[in-house]
Amino acid sequence: MLSCAVPLDxxxxxxxxxxVLPGVVKIFFQCEGIAATALPGQFVQxxxxxxxxxxxxxxxxxxxxxxxxxxxxxxxxxxxTELMAVMxxxxxxxxxxxxxxxWMTDPGSKWLLIGGGxxxxxxxxxxxxxxxxxxxxxxxxxxxxxxLDASFVVTEDGSTGSRGLVTSLISExxxxxxxxxxxxxxxxxxxxxxxxxxxKHRHKVQISTxxxxxxxxxxxxxxxxxxSDGGYKKCCKEGPVFPGTDIDxxxxxxxxx
Amino acid sequence: xxxxxxxxxxxxxxxxxxxxxxxxxxAGFGEELLNLNCLAGVGAVVSKAVxxxxxxxxxxxxxxxxxxxxxxxxxxxxxxVHHVLNHILPETxxxxxxxxxxxxxxxxxxxxxxVSILESSNVHMGYEINVSxxxxxxxxxxxxxxxxxxxxxxxxxxxxxxxxxxxKLTPNGGDMVLSAxxxxxxxxxxxxxxNTFLGMHMDWRTGKSIIKRKVAGYTSPALLPxxxxxxxxxSNAVSVPVISSGGVSHGEDVLQLLAAGAQMVQVGTxxxxxxxxxxxxxxxxxxxxxx
Ligand SMILES: Cc1cc2nc3c(=O)[nH]c(=O)nc-3n(C[C@H](O)[C@H](O)[C@H](O)COP(=O)(O)OP(=O)(O)OC[C@H]3O[C@@H](n4cnc5c(N)ncnc54)[C@H](O)[C@@H]3O)c2cc1C
Ligand SMILES: Cc1cc2nc3c(=O)[nH]c(=O)nc-3n(C[C@H](O)[C@H](O)[C@H](O)COP(=O)(O)O)c2cc1C
Ligand code: FES
Numbered sequence: 170m171l172s173c174a175v176p177l178d179x180x181x182x183x184x185x186x187x188x189v190l191p192g193v194v195k196i197f198f199q200c201e202g203i204a205a206t207a208l209p210g211q212f213v214q215x216x217x218x219x220x221x222x223x224x225x226x227x228x229x230x231x232x233x234x235x236x237x238x239x240x241x242x243x244x245x246x247x248x249x250t251e252l253m254a255v256m257x258x259x260x261x262x263x264x265x266x267x268x269x270x271x272w273m274t275d276p277g278s279k280w281l282l283i284g285g286g287x288x289x290x291x292x293x294x295x296x297x298x299x300x301x302x303x304x305x306x307x308x309x310x311x312x313x314x315x316x317l318d319a320s321f322v323v324t325e326d327g328s329t330g331s332r333g334l335v336t337s338l339i340s341e342x343x344x345x346x347x348x349x350x351x352x353x354x355x356x357x358x359x360x361x362x363x364x365x366x367x368x369k370h371r372h373k374v375q376i377s378t379x380x381x382x383x384x385x386x387x388x389x390x391x392x393x394x395x396x397s398d399g400g401y402k403k404c405c406k407e408g409p410v411f412p413g414t415d416i417d418x419x420x421x422x423x424x425x426x
Numbered sequence: 427x428x429x430x431x432x433x434x435x436x437x438x439x440x441x442x443x444x445x446x447x448x449x450x451x452x453a454g455f456g457e458e459l460l461n462l463n464c465l466a467g468v469g470a471v472v473s474k475a476v477x478x479x480x481x482x483x484x485x486x487x488x489x490x491x492x493x494x495x496x497x498x499x500x501x502x503x504x505x506x507v508h509h510v511l512n513h514i515l516p517e518t519x520x521x522x523x524x525x526x527x528x529x530x531x532x533x534x535x536x537x538x539x540x541v542s543i544l545e546s547s548n549v550h551m552g553y554e555i556n557v558s559x560x561x562x563x564x565x566x567x568x569x570x571x572x573x574x575x576x577x578x579x580x581x582x583x584x585x586x587x588x589x590x591x592x593x594k595l596t597p598n599g600g601d602m603v604l605s606a607x608x609x610x611x612x613x614x615x616x617x618x619x620x621n622t623f624l625g626m627h628m629d630w631r632t633g634k635s636i637i638k639r640k641v642a643g644y645t646s647p648a649l650l651p652x653x654x655x656x657x658x659x660x661s662n663a664v665s666v667p668v669i670s671s672g673g674v675s676h677g678e679d680v681l682q683l684l685a686a687g688a689q690m691v692q693v694g695t696x697x698x699x700x701x702x703x704x705x706x707x708x709x710x711x712x713x714x715x716x717x
Contacts, residue, residue: 384701
């Protein structure tokens with residue numbers, strides 16, 4: 170596993186803001202510290218507003234790096250992300266990062282990326298860093314397919330690609346061509362993908378998890394993900410990316426988010 | 427007491443440049459924050475709760491943020507006192523400030539059992555006895571509301587340690603002043619006022635709470651006046667120092683609590699937004715008081 174840089178709390182300048190899909194915003198931040206140290210699959214804890222509320226930050230995956238900073242791509246779903254969506258060029262925002270353990274990348278490894286909806290947001294950085302054999306994306310409709318140059322896209326309503334679920338794209342050929350398999354999306358989608366992948370390929374699978382977070386750096390024990398030995402691991406510190414074999418799907422689904 | 431209050435404090439016979447303590451459960455054992463370089467301005471760290479046996483903690487989700495605060499249902503997750511003693515405490519010997527260990531128990535005896543096991547370590551300054559966790563079925567807050575039980579817990583701890591200890595009380599039921607007096611009678615060297623307020627979130631569509639134990643501990647900057655009032659009441663009733671816990675997000679909040687009678691002031695939830703809260707609060711206080 171690659172060693173991680175000590176996260177720092179940066180004041181980052183917003184340099185650009187784009188609405189990439191309806192209700193999905195991409196924001197560019199200037200931050201040489203994070204650009205120099207972040208690894209694919211890591212996240213940041215961002216302050217949605219300068220005031221006292223909300224009392225916690227929001228965890229967002231580093232979507233990709235630029236020469237002098239990074240970008241975040243997020244879905245506007247609630248109060249925190251609504252505040253973030255109106256950030257505009259010239260604003261200065263507090264961002265702690267890079268945080269967590271990202272994708273476990275071995276040099277020379279060929280990757281299969283399987284994403285569900287906005288879950289594919291984290292793939293750009295991985296794709297920029299590794300050798301990708303194929304990218305399979307499933308989404309509910311065309312408004313939820315993020316631009317990524319995917320090899321195959323399906324949507325539930327058929328508005329982009331053919332009609333279907335991402336599991337229908339998973340073939341033995343894709344699986345055996347890959348040394349590593351990255352999965353990111355809603356829990357139910359990831360479990361369906363896990364179940365579709367035959368036992369003999371499962372050791373290659375890495376799962377990017379999400380949990381409600383307090384601190385984001387391992388001290389509050391608020392972000393636990395149920396793991397297969399019956400215990401828990403911290404999404405923010407030991408994850409957010411875990412070997413697929415670590416995940417206790419049943420208990421994780423029961424937990425909800 | 428002089429006003430505005432002095433930022434430098436004397437507590438348990440020691441001089442502290444900062445009145446700020448990091449609250450139990452929001453700072454681990456301090457070592458993560460040390461790695462992040464976040465301990466500037468911090469007077470002392472209170473560890474997360476330690477119990478006799480390992481506790482996996484409550485099933486997730488363990489946190490639920492509301493528009494003006496945070497519900498937590500951690501359930502005293504910790505690896506148990508033996509693991510803490512052998513593997514975690516040695517790592518904390520390089521903390522730049524004193525460490526207090528927060529102790530949880532499921533029975534009156536268990537508090538003293540945990541403390542007596544921890545006595546073989548010399549890295550910590552003292553203890554905070556947690557008779558007030560709202561997030562567990564056994565023990566927890568049930569202990570703190572009964573002055574008779576508080577007295578027995580404190581007496582048990584006094585018997586096994588010569589180190590100072592604070593008893594952390596609950597605001598949920600009972601009379602905090604009576605429990606505080608009982609703790610002092612049992613030998614407590616400070617009172618922590620107080621643990622989290624019982625809170626709940628209801629999904630009105632389903633009638634369910636997404637937190638599996640349904641009720642949880644609620645923290646919020648908006649609770650500051652409630653904590654100020656409790657600190658004022660308790661500090662006027664007991665002879666030992668009061669450590670406040672709850673409601674702090676700005677330097678002015680710390681000064682208010684000191685003026686109300688707190689000797690030291692804990693900060694917890696604010697660390698989720700501001701891991702460097704110690705240094706920030708100190709700067710804000712110094713600006714306000716000119717100290
Ligand atoms: C490691 C990690 C990486 C993430 N990366 C991305 C990303 O790249 N793009 C993206 O769109 N979203 C991402 N998310 C989800 C994102 O954090 C939430 O959508 C966001 O916190 C919602 O905040 P809100 O205030 O708008 O929503 P509200 O529902 O109003 O939030 C209430 C509380 O619930 C928490 N919460 C709600 N949904 C989630 C969730 N799915 N995950 C974690 N906490 C949640 C919030 O942080 C807040 O504390 C990531 C989550 C994690 C844990
Ligand atoms: C995530 C979280 C975990 C906590 N864990 C503990 C604990 O293990 N033991 C304890 O005595 N108090 C615990 N508390 C309570 C805090 O120590 C503190 O008393 C409370 O949060 C009030 O302070 P605040 O308003 O500054 O957060 C916890 C609080 C939070 C938010
Ligand atoms: S969010 Fe605090 S431990 Fe993970």
